[in-house]
Amino acid sequence: MAKRLSLTEIDQTLAALPGWKLDGKFIVKKYRFREFLSGVAFVNEIAELSEEKNHHPFIAIDYKLVTLRLTSWNAGGLTDMDVALAENYDVLYEKYKGK
Amino acid sequence: MAKRLSLTEIDQTLAALPGWKLDGKFIVKKYRFREFLSGVAFVNEIAELSEEKNHHPFIAIDYKLVTLRLTSWNAGGLTDMDVALAENYDVLYEKYKGK
Numbered sequence: 001m002a003k004r005l006s007l008t009e010i011d012q013t014l015a016a017l018p019g020w021k022l023d024g025k026f027i028v029k030k031y032r033f034r035e036f037l038s039g040v041a042f043v044n045e046i047a048e049l050s051e052e053k054n055h056h057p058f059i060a061i062d063y064k065l066v067t068l069r070l071t072s073w074n075a076g077g078l079t080d081m082d083v084a085l086a087e088n089y090d091v092l093y094e095k096y097k098g099k
Numbered sequence: 100m101a102k103r104l105s106l107t108e109i110d111q112t113l114a115a116l117p118g119w120k121l122d123g124k125f126i127v128k129k130y131r132f133r134e135f136l137s138g139v140a141f142v143n144e145i146a147e148l149s150e151e152k153n154h155h156p157f158i159a160i161d162y163k164l165v166t167l168r169l170t171s172w173n174a175g176g177l178t179d180m181d182v183a184l185a186e187n188y189d190v191l192y193e194k195y196k197g198k
Contacts, residue, residue: 036146036149036150037146037150040142040146043139043142043160047136047160050135051135051136056135056162058160058161059159059160059161060157060158060159060160061142061146061157061158061159061160062158063155063157
């Protein structure tokens with residue numbers, strides 16, 4: 001099982017992840033899209049990746065705004081897996097920026 | 100523009116829509132799935148229908164639980180459009196029950 005990150009580690013991590021914020025046991029980011037269906041396409045990529053990694057974020061689609069929320073239930077908080085996925089999501093988003 | 104439903108009309112409507120609940124200016128329903136990706140496939144169908152009708156619900160995907168939340172912003176509350184879409188969502192869900 002992945003080790004839970006300390007508050008110091010979380011602070012350092014968030015400093016390197018623009019747009020991600022700490023919210024209790026979660027890290028959260030909101031992604032904006034020009035078109036509703038671009039946000040949906042982004043969510044489909046996130047979903048495929050989640051299944052592959054067996055690590056699922058909470059996803060909200062509020063019209064052209066997609067919110068992703070990550071935590072590691074089995075560790076009772078944030079782990080390296082959440083950080084790695086947050087980085088992956090940001091990379092995937094590059095494709096959809098302005099779309 | 101569609102006419103806003105009265106509270107009496109909303110009550111009558113909800114009586115005929117199992118699982119849908121009133122929450123302020125919204126009606127809300129939670130749909131359960133056996134597999135995460137079945138919920139995502141359901142959301143894709145909802146998204147296509149939303150674009151077609153130009154009426155978008157708020158969507159949350161919390162692992163195998165999908166929550167849909169409808170209102171008519173331009174009417175400041177619930178209209179026949181929300182009721183029609185809620186019925187459509189329930190029909191779409193039939194395909195995914197137990198999946």
